[in-house]
Amino acid sequence: MADQRAVHLVRRPGRALSAEDGVGALLAAYHLRTEAEKGTPVADPDGLPDRYRAEVSDPGAAFADDVVLVAVSGGTAVGCLVVTAPVDGRSEIKRLWTEPAFRGRGVASELLGAALAQATESGADAVRLSVWAWRTGAVALYERFGFTVVESWDGRDHLVCMERAL
Known part of the structure; x- marks a missing residue:
């Protein structure tokens, strides 16, 4: 019998996502947690800013x-993790999220490795991302994958911008 806790990755073109993929629920958890960490908690996805609610x-x-892993x-x-199509030779990684019960099992590392492969396949020369400074575990993960802090392209306080050449 297969281990029901075994994890495999699925790569989907963003436009091919459906309600059955479960990505909406993952994004809701990601955004609700982020808003709480920023000090502006909301009770449910209806309270999220319009961009995130969409x-x-x-x-x-x-x-x-984009491609959603x-x-x-x-x-x-x-x-989940989103990889944007390259613009000026650079893809962006967004919305890396692992359900808390699955953390510490390498899921985020697998997603990140697959994202770098996807960016390479799509012709990107580099990958960039932004991460909140208080997410020290995520920052450390990105550093292990060769990302370095670069000058910010986003003016929000406490946001760390990172990049890695491919």
Whole structure:
């Protein structure tokens, strides 16, 4: 019998996402946690800023031109990551999230490794991302994968911008 907690990755063009993919629920958890960490907690996705609520309600439209990587265990989505199409030779990684019960098992590392492969396949020369400074575990993960801090392209306080050449 297969281990129901085993995780495999699925790569989906953003426009091909459906409600059954579970990505909307993962994005909701990601954004709700982020808003709470920023000191502006909201009770449910309806309280999220419009931009984030749109991602949760229709990830297929929000990420139509991107590739979404989904970690699946026992038929349930337990992690996700978005890789944008290259612009000026650079892809961006967004929305890395792993369900808390699956943390510490290498899911985020698998998603990140697959994202770098996707960016390479799509012709990117570099990958960039931004991460909140208080997410020290995520910053350390990105550093292990060769990302370095670069000058910010985003004016929000406490946001760390990182990049890695491919």
